[in-house]
Amino acid sequence: MSNNRENWGSKLGLILAMAGNAIGLGNFWRYPYLAASNGGGAFMIPYIAAIIILGIPILMVEWNLGRYGGKYGHATIGPMIYLQAREVIKPKYAIIIGSICGMFAFMVTILINSYYNHIIGWTLGYSYLSVTGKYMNKAVSTGKVFTDYIQSPGLEITFWIIALALLGLAVTRGIQQGIETWSKIMMPVLYIFGIILAIRSLTVGSPVRPDWSAIKGLNYLWNPDWSKLSWQTALKAAGQVFYTLSLGMGIIENYASYLKADDDIVLSGITTASLNEFAEVILGGTIVIPIAYAFLGPEGLGAGVGLSFISLPNIFRNMGGGQFFGTLWFLLLFFAGFTSAIAMYNYLTALLEEDLGVKRKVAAFVVFMLYVISGLPVGLEPILTKTTNLAYLTELDNWVGSYLILIFGLLEVIVGAWLFGKYWLDETNRGAYWKVKPWFFNIFVKVVSPLMLLILIVFSTRDYIKQGYFKWIPGFLEKTPQLVSWVQSARIVIILVGIIGFIESYLSIKKKYGKEITSGE
Numbered sequence: 445m446s447n448n449r450e451n452w453g454s455k456l457g458l459i460l461a462m463a464g465n466a467i468g469l470g471n472f473w474r475y476p477y478l479a480a481s482n483g484g485g486a487f488m489i490p491y492i493a494a495i496i497i498l499g500i501p502i503l504m505v506e507w508n509l510g511r512y513g514g515k516y517g518h519a520t521i522g523p524m525i526y527l528q529a530r531e532v533i534k535p536k537y538a539i540i541i542g543s544i545c546g547m548f549a550f551m552v553t554i555l556i557n558s559y560y561n562h563i564i565g566w567t568l569g570y571s572y573l574s575v576t577g578k579y580m581n582k583a584v585s586t587g588k589v590f591t592d593y594i595q596s597p598g599l600e601i602t603f604w605i606i607a608l609a610l611l612g613l614a615v616t617r618g619i620q621q622g623i624e625t626w627s628k629i630m631m632p633v634l635y636i637f638g639i640i641l642a643i644r645s646l647t648v649g650s651p652v653r654p655d656w657s658a659i660k661g662l663n664y665l666w667n668p669d670w671s672k673l674s675w676q677t678a679l680k681a682a683g684q685v686f687y688t689l690s691l692g693m694g695i696i697e698n699y700a701s702y703l704k705a706d707d708d709i710v711l712s713g714i715t716t717a718s719l720n721e722f723a724e725v726i727l728g729g730t731i732v733i734p735i736a737y738a739f740l741g742p743e744g745l746g747a748g749v750g751l752s753f754i755s756l757p758n759i760f761r762n763m764g765g766g767q768f769f770g771t772l773w774f775l776l777l778f779f780a781g782f783t784s785a786i787a788m789y790n791y792l793t794a795l796l797e798e799d800l801g802v803k804r805k806v807a808a809f810v811v812f813m814l815y816v817i818s819g820l821p822v823g824l825e826p827i828l829t830k831t832t833n834l835a836y837l838t839e840l841d842n843w844v845g846s847y848l849i850l851i852f853g854l855l856e857v858i859v860g861a862w863l864f865g866k867y868w869l870d871e872t873n874r875g876a877y878w879k880v881k882p883w884f885f886n887i888f889v890k891v892v893s894p895l896m897l898l899i900l901i902v903f904s905t906r907d908y909i910k911q912g913y914f915k916w917i918p919g920f921l922e923k924t925p926q927l928v929s930w931v932q933s934a935r936i937v938i939i940l941v942g943i944i945g946f947i948e949s950y951l952s953i954k955k956k957y958g959k960e961i962t963s964g965e
C-alpha cells in the first residue's frame with residue numbers, strides 16, 4: 445500500500461471538485477432539451493425516480509471503488525476493479541474483468557473528451573462573440589453565425605486549442621493546486637451566474653405572443669401530463685441521470701481515489717449529487733425552458749444542439765441587456781464544461797503517471813497531444829465538408845456517451861455489489877456520518893439498480909439495431925457517401941481505442957499483481 449499520493453486539501457475543495465466533475469454541459473444543454481422534448485412534467489417523474497433508485501446506488505458503488513483503489517495507490521479503473529473482484533473470483537479471472545472495465549474507462553475518457561473539448565471551445569468562443577457583440581447584428585441569422593463558427597479554422601480551432609491548453613495547465617498543477625483551486629473559483633461563480641440568469645429568465649415577457657410567458661414554460665416543466673409518460677421517456681430520463689452524475693465513466697472513481705481511507709463517502713456523495721441536481725433541475729430548467737418558451741413557444745423547445753448555440757443567441761439579441769446575459773450564459777457553459785473535462789483529462793494523466801512512472805507534467809503534455817490528435821476529426825469534419833452534420837461527433841456520442849457507459853455501469857455494480865459484496869457495506873460506511881442501511885444495499889444497490897441498467901441496455905440495443913448502428917457501412921454507402929465515411933472512421937477509431945485500452949489495462953494490472961495471478965490464488 446504505497447502512500448505518498450496526493451489527497452484533497454479540504455472537504456469543501458473535494459465537494460466543489462466533485463460537483464465540478466458532475467455539473468457539466470449535461471446540466472445546461474442536454475437536460476433542458478431532453479426534458480422539453482419529452483413532455484416536460486412527464487419527463488420529471490421517471491427522472492426523479494431514477495435519481496433515487498439508479499443514480500444514488502451506483503454513485504455509492506463508484507465512490508467506494510475509488511476510495512478503496514486509492515488506498516492501494518491506484519487512480520484508474522483496471523486495478524480498482526481487479527482488487528474488488530479478486531476477493532471472490534480467482535485472480536486470473538479478476539484480471540479479465542478488470543481489463544474490460546479499464547478498457548471502457550479508457551475509451552470514455554479519450555473519446556468523450558475528444559468531442560467535449562470542442563464544445564467547451566465553442567462556449568469559450570461564444571463568450572468572446574458575446575463580449576464583442578458579434579452575434580447581435582440582426583442582419584445575419586444566428587444559424588449562419590454558428591455555421592460560420594464551426595466551419596472556420598480561425599475560430600473553431602483557436603478556441604479549442606486554448607481550452608485544451610487551459611485544461612492541461614490546470615491538470616499539470618495536480619490535485620490540490622490544480623483541480624481543487626480551479627473548482628473553488630469556477631463553481632461558485634457558476635452558481636452566481638446561474639441564479640442571475642434564472643431570475644432574468646423568469647422576468648422576460650414574450651415579444652411574440654402574450655400567451656407564451658416564461659412562467660408558462662415553467663409550468664410546462666412542473667405539471668406532469670401523465671398521458672405523455674411512456675417507456676421511451678422513462679429510458680431517456682434514466683439515461684440522463686446516468687450521464688449527468690458522471691456515472692459509468694471512471695472519473696468519479698478517479699476523484700474518489702484521492703480521498704483518505706476514512707473520509708466520509710456517503711454524505712459527500714449525496715451532497716455532490718444534490719449540488720448537481722440543483723444546477724440541473726433548478727438552474728438549467730429555470731434558465732433555458734422559460735426563456736425558450738417565451739420566445740419560441742412549445743415547438744421551439746426541442747432544438748437539440750441548436751438550442752444553446754442558435755436559439756438562445758437569437759433570443760439574447762432580441763431582449764434587454766441581451767449582450768450581458770449572453771456573456772453570462774456562455775461563460776456559465778464554459779465553467780460547467782471545463783470542470784467536467786478536467787476530470788477526464790486527469791484520468792488519463794493519472795493513468796500515464798501510474799503505469800509509465802512519468803512525471804505529472806510530462807503525462808499532462810502527452811494527454812494534451814492525445815486530445816489534439818483524437819479531437820482533430822471532430823474539428824475538421826465541418827471545416828472540410830462545409831456541412832453541419834457533425835456525423836463523427838454524433839457517432840462517438842451515441843456509442844460512447846450513451847451506450848458504453850451503461851454497460852460499464854452494469855459491470856461495476858456486479859463487481860462492487862456482488863463480488864465484493866460481503867465487504868461492501870462496512871467498506872462504504874467507514875467514516876460515514878450517515879450509514880448506508882443493509883436493506884438499501886440489499887434492495888437498491890444489489891438488485892434494483894443493476895436490473896434497471898439491464899433494462900436500459902436491452903432497450904437501447906433494440907433501438908440501435910433498428911436505427912442501423914450495428915450494420916456495417918456498405919449497406920448504406922450508396923446514399924450519402926461523405927457522411928458515411930465520417931461515421932465509419934468514428935467506428936474504426938472506437939474499436940482501435942478499445943483494443944489499446946484493453947491491452948493497457950491488462951498490462952497495468954499484471955505489472956503490479958502478476959505474481960498472485962500466475963501463482964493461481
Ligand code: PHE
Binds near residue numbers: 471
Ligand atoms: N456529468 C457530466 C455532464 O453533465 C458528464 C461529463 C463529464 C461529460 C465529463 C464529459 C466529461 O456534463
Ligand code: NA
Binds near residue numbers: 687689
Ligand atoms: Na451533470
